[in-house]
Structures are given as C-alpha cells and as structure tokens.
Amino acid sequence: MRVLFMHNNFPAQFRNIAGRLGQNPENEVVYVTAGQSWEIPGVKKVLYKTERGVSPNTHPFGRAFERAAITGEAAYGAMRSLRDDGFVPDVVMAHSGWGPGLFVKDVWPQTKLIGYFEWYYNSQNADADFLPDEPLTEAGIMRLRSKNAPILMDLAASEIGVSPTEWQRNQFPPALRPRVGVLHDGVDTRFFSPDPEAYVEVDGLKLTAADQVVTYVARGMEQYRGFPQFMRAASELQKLYPKMHVVIVGQDRVAYGRTLPDGQTFKQKMLAELDFDMDRLHFTGLLPYGEYLKVIRISSAHVYLTVPFVLSWSMLETMSVGGLVVGSRTPPVQEVIRDRENGLLVDFFSRDELVSAVGEALEHPERMTEIRRNARRTIVERYELGNILVRQENLLRAVARGLPRQTPPASPDARTG
Numbered sequence: 001m002r003v004l005f006m007h008n009n010f011p012a013q014f015r016n017i018a019g020r021l022g023q024n025p026e027n028e029v030v031y032v033t034a035g036q037s038w039e040i041p042g043v044k045k046v047l048y049k050t051e052r053g054v055s056p057n058t059h060p061f062g063r064a065f066e067r068a069a070i071t072g073e074a075a076y077g078a079m080r081s082l083r084d085d086g087f088v089p090d091v092v093m094a095h096s097g098w099g100p101g102l103f104v105k106d107v108w109p110q111t112k113l114i115g116y117f118e119w120y121y122n123s124q125n126a127d128a129d130f131l132p133d134e135p136l137t138e139a140g141i142m143r144l145r146s147k148n149a150p151i152l153m154d155l156a157a158s159e160i161g162v163s164p165t166e167w168q169r170n171q172f173p174p175a176l177r178p179r180v181g182v183l184h185d186g187v188d189t190r191f192f193s194p195d196p197e198a199y200v201e202v203d204g205l206k207l208t209a210a211d212q213v214v215t216y217v218a219r220g221m222e223q224y225r226g227f228p229q230f231m232r233a234a235s236e237l238q239k240l241y242p243k244m245h246v247v248i249v250g251q252d253r254v255a256y257g258r259t260l261p262d263g264q265t266f267k268q269k270m271l272a273e274l275d276f277d278m279d280r281l282h283f284t285g286l287l288p289y290g291e292y293l294k295v296i297r298i299s300s301a302h303v304y305l306t307v308p309f310v311l312s313w314s315m316l317e318t319m320s321v322g323g324l325v326v327g328s329r330t331p332p333v334q335e336v337i338r339d340r341e342n343g344l345l346v347d348f349f350s351r352d353e354l355v356s357a358v359g360e361a362l363e364h365p366e367r368m369t370e371i372r373r374n375a376r377r378t379i380v381e382r383y384e385l386g387n388i389l390v391r392q393e394n395l396l397r398a399v400a401r402g403l404p405r406q407t408p409p410a411s412p413d414a415r416t417g
Contacts, residue, residue, distance in 0.1 A: 001400055002028045002087065004111075006075060006094035006101045010035030010045065013116065013164075013185045014093065016385060017392045018043050030087065032078045032100065034071075046082060048074040048100075060139070061146040068099030068150035075100040079107040090400035096154040096161075105157050112399045115158035117180055118310055120171040121147045127257075127309040130330075130348075131223055134258055155179060159399050165311050167332045183395065186388030187313070189380050191293070192320035198297035202247060202282045208298055212244040212362050215299040217292070217314040220255035221248075221267045225312070226305025226328060226348060231270035233303070233354040238277050240355070241362055245280045247295055249287055256309065297321050301361040305348055306330060316383055319343070319375035324368045326357045336382075342374035 003021055005014040010033040022029045022042025030044045039045065050070050054063045093114045094101025104113050123129060123141040136144075155161055161180035163169035169180050199208045207213050214237065218225040234246045252267045260269060267283070287295065296302060296318045304315040304327045311332040318325055319342065327333040328348040337343035344361070346353035361368055 001026070001091070001397060002089045003030070003396060003400075004079075004082075004089040004092040005029070005031045006033070006092060006104070007031075007116075008034050008071065008095070008098045008100060011038050011040060012095065014095075015040065016186060016188075017093075017389055017396075020389050020393065021396075028087070030082065030089070032075055032082075034074075034100075046078045048078040050074045061143050064143075064147040065149045068097070068102060071099035072102030072150075076103040076107065079104065083107055091396050093396065094154065096151050099150050101154055101157075102150060112402065113158045114396070114399055115154045115161040117151065117155070117161045117163045117168070117172070119168060120151060120173075121145065122171055125308070126171060127224065127307045130307040131257075134223070160395075162395070165332060165335055167308070167335050168310060183391060184383055184388060185313075186385035186392075187316050187320050187379050187383045188385045189320050189376075189383075191289075192296075192317045192379075194322040194376065195297050198294050200247070200291070200294045200298055202284060203279075205245070205282075207245060207247070209300075211298070211300075212241055213247060213298050213300050214244060214358055214362075215247050215249070215295055215302045215318075217249040217296070217302070217304075217318075218255070218312070219286075220251055220253045221265065222254040222257050223266070224256040224307050224309060226303075226307075227266050228270060229305055229349065229351065229354065230303050231274060232351045233358065234281070235274040235276055236351065236355050237358055237362075238280060239275075240359060244300075244362060245282065247282045247284065247299075249284050249292060249295055251286055252283075257307075293321070296323050299323050300365065301326050301358045303354065303358065304328070304333065305354075306332060307348070308332060311335070316379055320379040320383075322372040322376045324361050324372055325375065326354065326361065336378065337375075340371065342371060342378045344371070 005018050007014060010031060011018060018029055018031055019040050021027045022040055029042060030046060032046045034048055054066045058066050088108055089111050091112045092104050093116060094104060095116045121144045123136055123144050128136055128144055162183040163180050164184045166182050169177060169182050172180055196209055199206055216230050221227040237244060252265050302318045302323045302325050304325050306328055308330050315325055325343040327337050327343055327345055329345040330348055337345060339345040344357045346357050
C-alpha cells in the first residue's frame with residue numbers, strides 16, 4: 001500500500017501510524033511536511049516551504065484562508081514532484097485547517113483522501129464564548145466562521161473524515177457530522193505506565209510519589225488551559241500544605257487564545273499578583289518524553305483545566321500512568337472522566353473547588369487508589385495504542401480499496417458528557 005501523510009508539523013498525530021506502516025516493506029510511506037525535525041524508519045519525508053506570509057492588505061476574515069492557500073500551494077509543489085517521480089498514493093491522510101491537503105485531488109484525482117479534523121470553529125457553546133474577559137465582537141464572530149473555509153474544502157474533497165474525540169467531531173454542523181467519524185490517535189499504555197519507584201530531580205531536589213506533588217502540564221501558560229486559575233489555587237494550596245511542591249511543565253508563552261495586551265506573559269502576571277514559596281514552585285520548561293513521564297508518575301494530583309476545546313494528550317497520558325487527574329467540568333474532559341470514578345471534576349473558574357479537590361487528594365491518598373486504577377483502565381480499554389493502530393490501518397486499507405464512503409465507528413464507550 002502506498003500511503004501519503006500530510007501535516008504542517010512532523011510527526012504530530014501521524015507519528016505512530018506512519019511508523020507502523022513504515023515497518024512493513026510491502027508499504028511505501030511518504031510524509032509531506034514543513035517540519036524538519038525527527039526521522040521515522042521506513043518513512044520518506046518530503047519537505048515544503050512557504051514562499052511568503054499573509055498579505056497585510058488581506059481582509060481580516062480572509063487571512064486564515066490565505067494562509068492555508070499559501071501552505072496548500074507549497075504542498076502542491078511537493079506532491080507534484082512526487083508525482084513526476086512516479087509516486088501515486090493509494091490513500092492520503094491530511095491534517096485539515098492549515099492547508100497542506102487542499103490540492104491533493106488536483107495532483108492525484110483518483111487517489112482516496114482521509115481528512116483529519118481537529119477543530120471546527122463556532123462562536124457559541126465552545127471555546128470562543130467561554131472566557132468572560134474575552135468577549136467576542138461581531139467582527140470576531142464573522143472571522144471565526146470564515147476560518148472554516150479551508151476545513152470545509154478539505155471535507156468536500158475527502159472520502160471520509162476522522163476526528164479524535166466525539167466532542168471535537170460534534171463541533172461540525174449536524175448535517176456534516178455523518179461524514180466524520182471518531183478515531184483517536186491512541187496512547188502508548190506500555191510507555192505511559194505506573195512506576196511506584198519513579199522520581200524527579202528538579203531545582204536540586206529529588207521528588208518521589210511519597211512527596212506531596214501537584215503537577216500541571218501544557219504547551220503554554222495561558223487562559224485556554226486554565227493557567228491563571230491553577231496558579232491562584234496553587235498559591236492557596238502552598239499556604240495550606242507547607243510540604244507540597246508544585247511542578248509546572250511547559251513554556252512561558254500562549255499556544256491558544258489571546259495574549260495579554262501589555263506584552264506581559266501570564267506567568268509574569270501570576271507571579272507578580274500572587275504569593276508563592278518559590279522554593280516549592282518549579283518551572284521545568286518543555287521536557288523530553290522520559291522526564292515528562294517521571295513528572296506525571298510521581299504526581300499526587302495532576303490539574304488539567306481547559307476551555308471547551310481540543311483535548312490534550314497530557315490528560316490521557318496522566319490517566320494512563322494511574323495519575324489522579326483533577327479536571328475541569330467541561331465537555332472535552334467529561335467525555336473521558338466521570339467524577340470520582342476515574343478522576344475528580346471541578347468548575348473551571350472556581351478556585352475553591354480546585355483547592356478542595358486537590359486538598360482531598362493530598363490528605364487522603366488512600367481514597368484515590370481506586371480512582372487511579374479506574375483512570376488507567378479507562379485508557380487501556382478505550383485508547384490503547386495497539387488497538388488504535390489496528391483500527392487506523394484497517395481504515396486506511398479500506399479507503400484505499402475504494403470502499404463506499406463511510407465513517408469509522410466511534411471509540412468504545414465514547415461519551416460526550
């Protein structure tokens with residue numbers, strides 16, 4: 001089978017399935033991307049580079065589409081080179097929204113296309129209208145709708161679409177949802193497994209699961225992932241629990257949502273406003289997977305807050321190691337976590353609820369034992385990587401054979417909350 005993956009980044013969501021297919025010499029696997037890091041054995045990487053950015057004269061509502069079109073044009077050049085060299089994929093899986101797969105059918109009209117849809121933009125009942133201090137303007141509403149243009153083009157060209165969770169799929173209008181199935185990327189439960197002997201060395205200290213350690217992980221420190229709310233709770237928790245340490249993994253930047261208008265980062269703002277014992281507050285920056293794994297393994301309580309948006313891998317990976325997740329009572333989290341069954345849920349905006357839930361985990365770890373077991377069981381049963389890879393490969397082969405348009409079934413025991 002000849003398979004082409006397309007994503008601005010490499011290897012991103014396609015790392016595991018591309019690696020699996022690349023191990024089979026009967027497959028020819030190519031990855032078209034702008035990402036230059038990493039290599040995957042058996043996978044040929046073909047790079048594209050955009051020639052320019054979005055014009056400052058472009059209408060604000062059209063900038064997302066222009067950016068996608070620029071990317072699509074660059075990816076078209078990479079695909080054309082592959083075609084000229086005789087490569088004709090049986091099936092393409094392309095990440096939607098940024099534009100790399102916009103023109104697949106113009107290079108290979110007969111090739112089957114699977115669109116990978118992470119998000120469809122809505123101005124109501126999702127991320128955009130959730131934060132009260134970030135109200136949407138009328139222009140913002142129109143801009144959000146316009147951002148769906150390349151996504152809709154991808155969906156129109158795709159034989160089928162897939163989305164990693166029910167919540168993300170359900171952002172599409174009801175008339176379009178039958179075209180999109182639910183198929184998560186999977187969690188390597190053998191790698192993300194419990195280890196009672198794990199320890200972390202941070203700021204000259206050695207922390208273990210016997211210590212009181214509250215963890216927080218996100219790519220950036222931002223409102224979308226509840227960083228200000230977490231920091232307010234962490235300041236209070238330090239006063240209540242004088243032996244508790246806080247370990248924060250991530251960069252001092254905004255990955256999603258708005259930045260502060262004065263150029264200050266949310267980390268700077270929280271440290272200036274709140275009182276902390278800095279000897280017990282640890283910022284690690286981004287960590288290699290092995291070090292990040294140690295952090296979540298020793299966690300007494302892992303706080304995961306998110307607006308109604310894309311669900312983070314870190315929450316599922318923490319559950320996979322048997323971690324106690326204290327999560328926000330928002331739809332993407334509720335799809336996976338049931339309160340006091342496989343995690344604890346709190347109001348996204350309530351410092352008091354968050355302090356109380358984390359405090360209970362610190363004071364009564366024995367109460368959390370069954371919840372931790374259930375957390376890992378949830379991931380093994382619903383998101384185990386080996387099972388997911390089989391489903392992904394079966395889907396790719398079925399679409400490559402030209403079976404009628406159909407969507408993959410939802411993940412086992414999928415819940416929308």
